[in-house]
Amino acid sequence: MQNKIQSLQNNKIKLLLQLKEKSKVRKKEKCFIIEGKREISLALEGGYTITQIYYCHDICTYEQASKLTSNIHQHIDFFEVTTEIYQKLAYRSTTEGIIALAKYKSTTIENLLIPNKNPLILVAEAPEKPGNIGALLRTADAAQLDAVIIANPKTDIYNPNIIRSSVGCVFTNNVATGTMTEVIQFLKSHNINMYGAALDSSTNYTRQDYTKPSAIIVGTEATGLSDYILAHTTQNIKIPMNGVIDSMNVSVAAGILIFEAKRQRGFDD
Known part of the structure; x- marks a missing residue:
């Protein structure tokens, strides 16, 4: 009609x-x-x-x-x-x-289903900029991650700018949202190793084994990961920085970490 x-x-x-x-x-x-x-x-x-x-x-x-x-x-x-x-x-x-x-589709973490018994997941804590969220979703789609979890979201996932900047990848990913407490409980209940991108008590990201159930956790460029997350991570990881600054765009950092994990898992050409 x-x-x-x-x-x-x-x-x-x-x-x-x-x-x-x-x-x-x-x-x-x-x-x-x-x-x-x-x-x-x-x-x-x-x-x-x-x-x-x-x-x-x-x-x-x-x-x-x-x-x-x-x-x-x-x-x-x-x-x-x-x-x-x-x-x-x-x-x-x-x-x-x-x-x-x-x-709307429900994005509550309690409804998140992950069929893969050896999942690779991206967790983003409190991302504020829709453009960054869109870029993370594009990276997750490219890597065919099992899920993208937005913890403590500052904007709803159906913001038009997220849809635009993700080029529609908000619809191609398995997306969930929840509080950080809910996210940590979910990851623990599924025996998923948690690798937090942080400078403190961290090792080079290439020295970790991501071939088992793994979650790559990234925070904001301004504040990084919260103390609550850092208290629960399996291991903190860092990307060596040779320049003057000690951080990079969150979507760029996430892409580096995710594709290292995919490389270890035998990412197809």
């Missing part, structure tokens, strides 16, 4: 604008917006339910928009919007003319 919307005062458009800007509205409504063809396709492949699609005919036709969902057995309403409306809804400066409304 397709309809036309020509006013910014339309209630559906007002809700989309709120979902774009406000985390509390996303949490209350249990839905969020997705911009872009690739991101929408990845969400559908990841089992997300999409209820509505909005397209700007000058950029994306109905035929192009509906093609994305041709193999999906979901009822989706299509709405054509004006260029003015779409420019208000769009998050990117360059866009593809299509936005979807999707339902």
